[in-house]
Amino acid sequence: MWRIDLSARGEAGGRAILSPDERARAERLVNAKARARFRRARIALRRLLSEYLRVPPGELALEYGEHGKPRLVSARADDGAGVEIPFFFNLSHSGGLALCAVGQFGEIGVDIERIRPLSYPGPLARDHLSPEEWRLRSDWETAAARPEFFRIWARKEAILKAAGLGLSRPLGRVDTIRGELDGRSWWLMDLFPGEGFTGAVACSRAPESVRQWSWPS
Structure with a gap:
């Protein structure tokens, strides 16, 4: 698991490794800060994947699932002895930070949320929490519930991203208490x-361990 500081310099020197699609997506964003953060997140992603896969970052070929989840065209890594092993990753960014999850244990999803200054999360909680999640606390109508609401939201998005579904499923169908979506269990x-x-990070299988680093280190 990598924490990426999107305020770090180095974007200009890395733009050349981005694909035409990534550069076009950045240009469609509404303001310069959002464009810079998107590019920095993708540059860091490519450089990280390059270290794991021993492929130059500009040569990594990415494709996208039906709901936009990025994946490697060849999702295999070399174990150093010439044996190919499965490789999975996911990326999320919000504000000036990003998270990149990488692993070999199954489909993976990660989400980061900035705890935004909602006056209170009640209306969103009513619309998007499951009945069991709603019963976790009695003060959803107050600002004190804001951190818990965004924690649950991140868990929901992590599961949906691991499943390759994005926000194509109603968030209320994701049970973050049991880590389930449509009857399937996810490690959270x-x-x-x-x-x-x-x-939050979700995976189709429980990893043996989770290590966390910062980029740039």
């Missing part, structure tokens, strides 16, 4: 990327 872990942020 909360992440704490920085003050004012929350995050």
Whole structure:
């Protein structure tokens, strides 16, 4: 698991490794800060994948699932002895931070959320929490519930991204208490990327261990 600081310099020197599609997506964003953060997140992603896969970052070929989940055209890594092993990754960014999850244990999804200054999360909680999640606390109509609401939201998105579904499923169908979506179980872990942020990672299989690093280190 990698925490990526999107305020770090180095974007200009890395633009050349982005694909035409990535550069076009950046240009469609509404303001310069959002464009810069998108490019920095993708540059970091390519450089990280390059280290794992021993492929130059500009030569990594990515494709996208039906609901936009990025994946490697050849999702295999070399174990150093010439044996190919499965390789999975996912990326999420919010504000000035990003999270990149990489692993070999199955489909993976990660989400980071900036805890935004909602006056209170009640209306969104009513629309998107499952009945069991709603019963976790009685104060959803207050600002005190805001961190918990975004924690649950990150867990929901992590599961949906691991499943390759994005937001094509109603969030209320994701049970973050049991880690289930449509009857399928997912391994879940909360992440704490920085003050004012929350995050989560989901995987189709429980990993043997989870290690966390920062980029650039």
